[in-house]
Amino acid sequence: MRRDRVPRWYFSLRSPYSWLAYRDLRTRYPDVLDRLEWRPFWEPDALSERLLTEAGGAFPYVAMSRAKHLYILQDxxxxxxxxxxxxxxxxxRDPCWEVPHLAYLAARDEGRGAEFVDVAYRLRWNEGRDICDSGTIAAIARELGLGESRLVEAVDDPKLRERGTTALLEVHRDGVFGVPFFVNGYEKFWGIDRLPAFAASVRGPGGAVEPAREPASTSDPGGDQGHAGGCG
Incomplete structure (x- = not known):
């Protein structure tokens, strides 16, 4: 299958919507998840933004209004x-999103990219940990049985920075403006609410039907924090 025909999803370790989309893919559409190419999306720091611009790309960032920020918390x-x-x-607190996302690329080199995402999402969204902290990245490495220094120092690795630029160029070329973002052939789907339609397109005729909802609970994430504008 041609690489541009492989269905893919753009995810961010920052975004709660990406976390929930990952959870739905894993629990409701595992067959679809197994077929996807995983592509990271993050807000670049000054160095990554300069490298991206020099490569002919641009990051689609839009500042978030207070009203949208409050809506996202509620949603x-x-x-x-x-x-x-x-x-x-x-x-x-003063996050650098290259820290977890370049560490993901390093873990992927070891065949553990999916497990890295799973642990990072758990630490961030279930435990409230700072995944931009080197100590948290080291904890992920230990849990996965990977070398701590390789993952912790990924943010300072020139080769991984170069690959990060390539990843951000893919964001630019695919016209991604928020996450989660799904692509299947010429079809694009933005947001967690479009996941059932994306899954159906991947499965083909007679494919996905939205599963019944899982039991509700009274859990409440609380807190107050914004994230990249345009997240779906």
Whole structure:
């Protein structure tokens, strides 16, 4: 199969919507998840933004209004409850999103990219941990049985920075403006609410029908934090 025909999803370790989409893919559409190419999306720091610009790309960032920020907090609480999930909303203090996302690329080199995402999402959204902290990245490495230094130092690795630029160029070329974002052939789907339609397109004729909702719970993530504008 041609690489541009492989269905793919763009995810961010920052976004609660990406976390919930990952959870739905894993629990409701595992056959679809197994067929996807995983592509990371993150807000670049000054160095990554310069490298991206020099490569002819641009990052589609739009500042978030206060009204949208408050809506997202409410919306995520609702979605978490619907899934019977428990969450602790994290607090990001001067985050550098290259730290977890370049560490993901390093883990992927070891064949552990999916497991890295799974643990990072758990630490961030279930435990409220700061995944931009080197200590948290080291903890992920230990849990996965990977070398701590390789993952912790990924943010300072020139080769991984170069590959990060390539990843951000793919964001630019695919016209991704928020996450989760799904692509199947020429069809694009933005947001967690489009996941059933994306799954159906991947499965083909007679494919996915939205499963029954899982039991609701009274869990509440609480907290107050924004994230990249345009997240679906």
């Amino acid at each position: 995520v609480r609702r979605l978490v409850r619907e899934r019977g999930e428990e969450s602790t909303w994290p607090v990001d």
